[in-house]
Amino acid sequence: xxxxxxxxxxxxxxxxxxxxxxxxxxxxxxxxxxxxxxxxxxxxxxxxxxxxxxxxxxxxxxxxxxxxxxxxxxxxxxxxxxxxxxxxxxxxxxxxxxxxxxxxxxxxxxxxxxxxxxxxxxxxxxxxxxxxxxxxxxxxxxxxxxxxxxxxxxxxxxxxxxxxxxxxxxxxxxxxxxxxxxxxxxxxxxxxxxxxxxxxxxxxxxxxxxxxxxxxxxxxxxxxxxxxxxxxxxxxxxxxxxxxxxxxxxxxxxxxxxxxxxxxxxxxxxxxxxxxxxxxxxxxxxxxxxxxxxxxxxxxxxxxxxxxxxxx
Ligand code: FDA
Numbered sequence: 528x529x530x531x532x533x534x535x536x537x538x539x540x541x542x543x544x545x546x547x548x549x550x551x552x553x554x555x556x557x558x559x560x561x562x563x564x565x566x567x568x569x570x571x572x573x574x575x576x577x578x579x580x581x582x583x584x585x586x587x588x589x590x591x592x593x594x595x596x597x598x599x600x601x602x603x604x605x606x607x608x609x610x611x612x613x614x615x616x617x618x619x620x621x622x623x624x625x626x627x628x629x630x631x632x633x634x635x636x637x638x639x640x641x642x643x644x645x646x647x648x649x650x651x652x653x654x655x656x657x658x659x660x661x662x663x664x665x666x667x668x669x670x671x672x673x674x675x676x677x678x679x680x681x682x683x684x685x686x687x688x689x690x691x692x693x694x695x696x697x698x699x700x701x702x703x704x705x706x707x708x709x710x711x712x713x714x715x716x717x718x719x720x721x722x723x724x725x726x727x728x729x730x731x732x733x734x735x736x737x738x739x740x741x742x743x744x745x746x747x748x749x750x751x752x753x754x755x756x757x758x759x760x761x762x763x764x765x766x767x768x769x770x771x772x773x774x775x776x777x778x779x780x781x782x783x784x785x786x787x788x789x790x791x792x793x794x795x796x797x798x799x800x801x802x803x804x805x806x807x808x809x810x811x812x813x814x815x816x817x818x819x820x821x822x823x824x825x826x827x828x829x830x831x832x833x834x835x836x837x838x839x
Contacts (some may be wrong), residue, residue, distance in 0.1 A: 528834030534721040537821030547813045554816070562829045564786045565819050566593070568810045574808035577785065578622050585796040587780075589625040589661060590617065593809035594632040600641055603634025607645040609809075614652050624658040627805060629667055630673055643676055650680065654687055664691035665757060666720040667727065681709060689753075694738035695727045703741055705749040714753035714782060715741055719818045739764050742817040746774050747808050752802065755782035757791060766800075776800055784819070 540546055554562030555569055567577035571592075578588040592613050593735040598601045610628060613695050617624055645686050646662075653660050661675055664670065670693075677690045689713060692699045695718035706713050718727065728734045738756070745752040754765045762781065769779065780801035785794050795802045807815055820826045 534821045536723045537551055537817045539815050540699075541817035544789075548818070550813055551810075553615075555812070562812060562816055565784070565816055566812045567785055567805070568746060569614050569808065569810050569812075571808065572688045573620060574613075574614060575620045575624075576644075577808075578804050579620075581806070582795055583729075584621065584793065586792060586823050587623055587625065587801070587803045588806050589627045589659075589803055590781075591627040591663070591805060591807045592632075593807050593815050594811040595629045595665065595814060596631050596636060597634055598636055600637050602655070603632070603637060603645055606632045606634075611652055614649070614656065614658065618656055624653070624656060625661075625663040625803070626653070626658060626704050627663050629663045629665055630669065630676060635669065635672065639672060639676075643679070646676065646680070650688070654685065657687070659687050659689065661689045661691065661714060664693055664716070667696060667722050670698070670702075672697065677710070677711070680806060687713060689711075691716055692741070693727075694741050695722060695734045695790050697726060697728070699779055700737065700741060703744055703749075707744070707750070711749050712752065713745060714755050715745055716755045717758075722756045735761065743768050746779060747772060749779075752779050754779060757783055758802070759787040759791065762791070781788075787819070 533606050550562065554560055555566065561787045565751060571590075574590050576655065577589060580611050590613060592606075592609055593608075594606050597606055601723050610626070613626065617626070617833075622767070626650070628646075630646070633642040633649075635642040650660060662673060664673055674690065677688065680688055690706065691714045692702055693716055703713065715738065717738055735758070738758075738761055742752075742754055742761065744755070746765065746768050754761070756762065765781070768774070769776070776799050780803050782803045783804060785804055785806045792802050792804065
């Protein structure tokens with residue numbers, strides 16, 4: 528019950544213009560500012576620096592230029608240009624080439640065809656340079672269209688792309704069968720959005736049970752899947768399943784978000800697992816940040832202390 532309430536509450540707050548203004552003013556201005564716990568910085572250079580630090584700890588990364596719900600075609604084009612610049616910056620830096628993006632950032636809300644065009648522009652630069660591009664999954668009104676766009680690109684021959692499934696949605700187990708049959712790379716998450724009961728499990732126990740079922744199917748039948756969670760119970764289910772089914776540590780990876788459960792990230796690396804960290808950066812960090820608060824209300828105290836310190 529509590530997680531559902533919190534998600535709703537933080538979803539409402541994430542739409543507050545005033546809160547966004549206050550947060551944007553104080554959240555990132557110093558290296559110690561509160562939003563920096565979850566966001567690597569506002570520039571690609573800061574994200575690259577964070578990625579290098581993770582690599583030095585034995586992990587890999589995927590860089591995510593934050594942004595979503597872009598409602599104008601101009602905004603979507605600007606986001607596309609920013610992604611192309613990020614690709615160039617990653618190549619110049621010589622770090623591993625892996626990015627994540629959201630279709631609404633590329634204009635899906637305004638016009639699907641333009642969003643697909645924008646994505647293809649990104650892939651035209653990313654593919655020959657050997658990038659892997661993960662299409663994040665957004666809230667349920669976009670599930671079907673995101674999977675369709677992914678599959679269209681797959682049919683066009685793009686293989687360095689992957690998609691995300693959320694275990695809180697009833698449909699995901701079916702989608703998983705289909706994606707496994709294609710040979711597509713899937714990142715499995717629990718789901719970060721507040722969803723209605725017509726499409727999604729509402730109880731955490733049900734979301735977790737679906738996650739455990741799906742991760743077993745993915746490990747057995749999937750193509751280099753990503754088990755993306757900070758939940759030690761789910762991580763242990765994955766470890767145990769892989770061990771008892773002779774699935775080597777090089778056949779899948781764990782993924783976690785920047786700044787969350789760093790202890791667990793390190794433990795997994797020390798135990799020989801592959802760990803990729805999702806490194807978000809950019810000026811449009813507020814909605815992402817609010818979803819992280821909604822997942823763990825204890826984070827709010829940490830933020831409030833941060834704001835007080837910044838103002839004081
Ligand atoms: P759960 O919420 O049960 O948390 C388990 C434990 O993890 C908690 O007890 C706590 O210790 C720790 N924890 C979790 N969240 C925390 C937080 N915010 N702050 C501090 N501690 C926290 N979602 C989506 O809908 N679409 C997507 O594309 C993605 N992409 C994505 C990529 C990667 C790499 C990850 C790790 C996650 C996503 N997500 C996502 C987010 C995902 O759906 C989910 O909201 C979060 O991962 C939290 O769920 P957990 O699986 O960690 O479990």
